[in-house]
Amino acid sequence: MKKLFSTFSVAAALTLGLTACGGGSSEKTSADPKELTAWAWNINVPVLEQAAEEFEKENPGFKLNVVETGTGDVYSKLTTGLQAGGKGLPDIVLVEDDRVQGYMNAFPKAFLNVSEKGFDEHADKFPTYKKELLTKDGNVYGFPFDGGPTGVFYRTDYFEQAGIKAEDIQTWDDFVEAGKVIKEKVGVDFIGLDLNGDDGLYRMMLNQQGSFYFDEAGKIDLTSKESQQAMDVNKKLKDAEIVRNTVGWDAWVSSMAEGKVAVAPSGAWLAGSLTQQAVDTKGKWGVFPLPAFEEGENRASNLGGSNYMILSSSEKADLAYDFMEFFSTSDETQLEAMKGGLFPSLNTIYDNELFTANDEFFSNQAVWKVFADQMADIPAVNYTENYSLAKDEAIKAQSEITNGKAIEKALEEATSRLENRIK
Numbered sequence: 001m002k003k004l005f006s007t008f009s010v011a012a013a014l015t016l017g018l019t020a021c022g023g024g025s026s027e028k029t030s031a032d033p034k035e036l037t038a039w040a041w042n043i044n045v046p047v048l049e050q051a052a053e054e055f056e057k058e059n060p061g062f063k064l065n066v067v068e069t070g071t072g073d074v075y076s077k078l079t080t081g082l083q084a085g086g087k088g089l090p091d092i093v094l095v096e097d098d099r100v101q102g103y104m105n106a107f108p109k110a111f112l113n114v115s116e117k118g119f120d121e122h123a124d125k126f127p128t129y130k131k132e133l134l135t136k137d138g139n140v141y142g143f144p145f146d147g148g149p150t151g152v153f154y155r156t157d158y159f160e161q162a163g164i165k166a167e168d169i170q171t172w173d174d175f176v177e178a179g180k181v182i183k184e185k186v187g188v189d190f191i192g193l194d195l196n197g198d199d200g201l202y203r204m205m206l207n208q209q210g211s212f213y214f215d216e217a218g219k220i221d222l223t224s225k226e227s228q229q230a231m232d233v234n235k236k237l238k239d240a241e242i243v244r245n246t247v248g249w250d251a252w253v254s255s256m257a258e259g260k261v262a263v264a265p266s267g268a269w270l271a272g273s274l275t276q277q278a279v280d281t282k283g284k285w286g287v288f289p290l291p292a293f294e295e296g297e298n299r300a301s302n303l304g305g306s307n308y309m310i311l312s313s314s315e316k317a318d319l320a321y322d323f324m325e326f327f328s329t330s331d332e333t334q335l336e337a338m339k340g341g342l343f344p345s346l347n348t349i350y351d352n353e354l355f356t357a358n359d360e361f362f363s364n365q366a367v368w369k370v371f372a373d374q375m376a377d378i379p380a381v382n383y384t385e386n387y388s389l390a391k392d393e394a395i396k397a398q399s400e401i402t403n404g405k406a407i408e409k410a411l412e413e414a415t416s417r418l419e420n421r422i423k
Contacts, residue, residue, distance in 0.1 A: 040093075092324065148269060153287055196398075203394075268371040
């Protein structure tokens with residue numbers, strides 16, 4: 001596996017983009033030798049709790065205390081606890097993909113080496129990009145959980161009205177041209193974007209090219225050919241006047257629910273939001289893979305995802321490993337996660353009916369197969385401990401570019417600003 005980590009420094013701990021909330025109390029792990037404590041959020045909580053019930057059937061007396069905590073609170077408390085040498089931390093914590101490397105760089109001894117516990121025998125059950133994310137010096141330090149394989153959610157009725165076939169959109173240039181036709185013939189904006197506040201589309205386009213804010217060695221890579229190509233697509237979309245300005249999550253989802261946009265490139269997780277918040281559009285959506293930059297090139301990418309990590313400070317690391325091994329490799333448990341709106345990275349379940357069946361909401365398309373088929377082809381990228389700072393500068397550059405500044409100049413200036421911020 002490629003080495004994706006830069007050398008640890010004290011500064012790394014300060015550039016996680018997190019607030020170290022001093023004085024905050026953390027839930028302490030139980031003295032009960034059969035009870036574990038885990039920090040997680042949102043829909044992850046019931047999935048963990050149900051898995052614990054199943055695990056207890058073969059391990060009488062086992063208990064899992066799941067502390068539901070918001071993502072921001074998890075990270076601030078985790079950072080505080082790690083800076084205090086592990087004080088007040090749980091046995092298990094959920095960490096998003098874009099945060100993993102920052103923590104592993106800043107706190108290199110904080111997490112259990114699961115390769116030493118036997119994880120490697122399960123390695124072929126997970127996609128390469130998830131394993132590389134969790135790997136340092138040849139060892140894995142966490143359990144891959146959900147992923148965010150990407151695709152373009154699109155209004156099948158609008159495409160039909162405009163005479164456009166999704167399968168004909170092979171490249172990003174095709175994508176832009178399709179948007180022009182839909183705007184002209186259907187009268188709706190093609191895509192909703194917050195070009196001044198979010199760079200999700202840019203990140204998807206970087207990832208599919210095997211590129212990111214940083215290269216494999218951790219060097220800033222904002223001026224790369226791949227970065228310039230991705231920014232150029234954003235500029236073409238804006239210049240074509242087919243972008244609806246959707247500031248924030250609510251505005252973005254509302255634009256889809258209200259039929260004001262025709263497409264939404266996103267992670268698979270958007271499906272849950274559409275089915276719950278755009279009920280009236282049932283049967284009017286489909287999904288196709290992201291376009292390529294050149295026909296025949298990679299179309300697989302990722303946006304989102306998380307992993308479970310065991311704290312080295314846990315006094316019950318063996319029990320935590322046994323439970324997480326069960327949780328991560330049990331088909332039944334991961335299928336329950338799927339039902340809950342998460343997209344598991346465990347590849348042994350991708351031939352299950354949940355993934356292969358046609359979905360009425362999505363025009364009777366087997367949409368989950370579209371996403372599952374991508375998982376093995378998603379390139380691994382290097383987030384580094386400076387992800388948050390880089391994202392901030394990329395968004396500034398994106399805003400400048402879509403408002404007229406030359407792409408190369410904007411990215412060079414973003415690189416210079418970022419260099420100054422991480423010195």
